[in-house]
Amino acid sequence: MAQRVLIIEDERQLVRTLRGYLEQAGFEVLSAYDGRTGYVLARREKPDVIILDLMLPEMDGLDVCRALRRDPDPLVADVPIIMLTARVEETDRVLGLELGADDYVTKPFSPRELVARVRALLRRLQPVGSGRAHSGGHLRAGPLVLDPVRREVELDGRRVDLTATEFEILHLLMRHPGRPFSRAEILDRVQGVVLEGYDRSVDVHIKNIRRKLGDNPRDPRFIQTVYGVGYKFIGDVSHGE
Numbered sequence: 041m042a043q044r045v046l047i048i049e050d051e052r053q054l055v056r057t058l059r060g061y062l063e064q065a066g067f068e069v070l071s072a073y074d075g076r077t078g079y080v081l082a083r084r085e086k087p088d089v090i091i092l093d094l095m096l097p098e099m100d101g102l103d104v105c106r107a108l109r110r111d112p113d114p115l116v117a118d119v120p121i122i123m124l125t126a127r128v129e130e131t132d133r134v135l136g137l138e139l140g141a142d143d144y145v146t147k148p149f150s151p152r153e154l155v156a157r158v159r160a161l162l163r164r165l166q167p168v169g170s171g172r173a174h175s176g177g178h179l180r181a182g183p184l185v186l187d188p189v190r191r192e193v194e195l196d197g198r199r200v201d202l203t204a205t206e207f208e209i210l211h212l213l214m215r216h217p218g219r220p221f222s223r224a225e226i227l228d229r230v231q232g233v234v235l236e237g238y239d240r241s242v243d244v245h246i247k248n249i250r251r252k253l254g255d256n257p258r259d260p261r262f263i264q265t266v267y268g269v270g271y272k273f274i275g276d277v278s279h280g281e
């Protein structure tokens with residue numbers, strides 16, 4: 041069955057262009073021209089990926105993102121979201137990432153690049169058994185347990201809700217405890233696509249992970265900032281079955 045992409049974007053010409061590229065790449069495409077319709081469609085159709093414009097009539101992209109991430113249905117709450125932004129201000133992109141978008145693309149962009157991003161996002165979300173080699177059993181670091189098969193994280197026995205990207209970053213760091221990763225390397229390993237100037241997004245994802253794990257950057261239990269380099273996981277990680 042074809043994977044489905046929902047485009048929520050009010051520039052109809054851009055929707056037509058993207059639809060053409062995505063369909064040619066084998067995706068089924070749904071579209072909405074305003075935020076509210078897009079939100080309703082996302083909840084009803086449960087697409088595999090959402091391409092979400094920031095500036096939208098009815099309900100803006102940030103509100104749509106926030107509402108989806110709070111949805112009680114995990115298929116809706118965990119949907120990968122790529123945000124489109126025409127704004128040059130970094131604050132909006134950062135806000136989008138803080139609200140749980142997985143990635144963003146700044147307009148103008150090449151449709152090919154966007155299709156590559158969609159593919160990269162879906163590739164890293166493929167369920168185990170469909171070809172991903174490295175996923176194994178649980179990773180445990182004290183009260184923190186990461187289950188790569190169910191893609192769940194628990195802290196002190198309580199489920200921690202991470203976005204797909206946050207999960208991948210934590211998974212990467214936990215697989216290599218003590219090893220520092222640069223921001224560019226984290227992006228490369230986690231997103232499969234590296235573009236210049238996107239390093240800042242790693243900081244936002246790390247900030248979100250720390251907040252959700254209650255990890256104080258000044259006195260970390262889990263993720264330590266390595267000055268001039270990036271981040272590393274501290275503490276012993278044991279492997280369960």
Ligand code: CA
Nearest residue numbers: 050093095096
């Ligand atoms: Ca727009």
